[in-house]
Amino acid sequence: MTARPASITILGGGTAGWMAACLLHHAWGNQGTKIRLIESSQVGIIGVGEGSTPQLKAFFDRIGIDEAEWMPRCNATYKVGIGFEGWSERAGFERYFHPFPTALDGHSAPQFFRAARQRRHGFQVEAHPDAFLFPGLLAERRLAPLNPPNFPFEITYGYHFDAHLVGQFLKGVAVDRGVEWVDRLIQGVEVDAEGKVSALVGEDGERFESDFYIDASGFRAMIIEEALGGRYRSFGDNLFNDRAVVLPTPVADDGPECATRAIAMKSGWRWSIPLTHRTGNGYVYSSRYCDPDDAEKELRTALGVGDEVEARHLRMRCGRVEDSWQSNCLAIGLSQGFLEPLEATALHIVLATVEGFIASVDQGGLTNETRRSFNADIAARYEGIRDYIVAHYRTQLRRDTDYWRDNAAQENLSPSLKRIITCWFTRADLLREIEEQGIARYYNAVSWHCLLAGYGNFPPDGQLKPAGPEINVADMGRIAAFLDGCASNFPGHADALARLTEGA
């Protein structure tokens, strides 16, 4: 085989499949690689997944699509992070904001780290993340993360969007640029004696051959698992949630926030995702603690929505295939794996997988060595993100139901996560621990401090001692004035979205 595949067939036209089509065509289309995407209108797409990380902005930048072109058509809004609400019963820590990493926070983050360490050592100092970090303020004031002219710091952001519309939009881009699209139900996958996929076979017997295949067939994992027998690792031992129930509500009266809300419920949490035309809501829960009827009832009550709005119930399979790239097939999206949507990382992993695949093949060709190191890198990424999500459940401070108590007590932690948690509670140097483990590329020190401090994992209030002159206490008034001054430069979120629509 030459350095790159001469032809690639993608099975699946969900968001994952169309993202891969755009990226592969962008990278290799003008070097002669033919790309075809097969999907079946009889099967359809999952159609949830409305929150992204900043990786989605990098994707649109890479394929050369402006915000004015795609956002209004996909009812998209800006997103600067996730607000966690009700995950802690500790006074003063009932909510906190987990921001995307942004250059502006480089200014106050060192003071946040120091304050958190002081409070872990029992000093009565302010150590709530929101008092130090900027993006939560944008969300609270309903401002857009768009850099004003001459503002010296770039604000990093992602988006919320309608998953169906993004899929349709990307399909239009890919097909316009030369990707072949076929609507066909695939009924078989031919694998040759060497274990390579040789063709996908349609319902009418038509064979679709190519050098390389991308499995984007959703939870079914039709090529990577069904045909190639790829091993699957479940995350069920430390991520309990396996179902979701989804309901839309109207947009809030004061317009969409540029943040997702993750609100604790009895047996899980619910997302609130503001789009321009509706708010998406979904209760992610564990079937071990709650049945679908009770989950739906609890969600309806929380939202104040009656039976007139239809709910959609979904099952989630949380885990990953052991090797994303096997033989001449790369799995992406739900067929590759899924981490529950608490940090909205699924499309992030799709993009990292496809971009990593392109870069690896460009560098090392389609060799066993390239495949091994690529698979190790993707596996480490899954585990790194999984650890961060598990840390939410393990260190939250809510104890009103068995669900929350069992999550707090569960001990199925990776060695890396055990070290992080031990480091925090033994008051050791968390910055050094994160650096030594090399895990900041998944979640950096700001994220880890937000999570552990945000739930109020500090000595009990009664044991805190006043901060005397022996410690260097952050000047909170100065930090607040700095953040406030910065915020005054940013436009309103609703106005910024309206301007995009006018420019579209």
Ligand SMILES: Cc1cc2nc3c(=O)[nH]c(=O)nc-3n(C[C@H](O)[C@H](O)[C@H](O)COP(=O)(O)OP(=O)(O)OC[C@H]3O[C@@H](n4cnc5c(N)ncnc54)[C@H](O)[C@@H]3O)c2cc1C
């Ligand atoms: C409850 C929930 C919440 C989520 N929230 C987020 C979030 O906030 N952020 C995020 O990034 N992700 C989220 N996700 C994940 C996100 O939905 C998916 O990663 C994303 O939609 C991509 O899905 P997909 O393309 O892999 O699969 P699908 O959308 O299921 O697409 C599968 C495709 O395969 C095709 N197909 C299947 N079988 C055949 C066949 N036999 N023949 C032909 N075609 C076939 C189908 O036609 C379809 O086109 C969430 C997922 C769930 C379950």
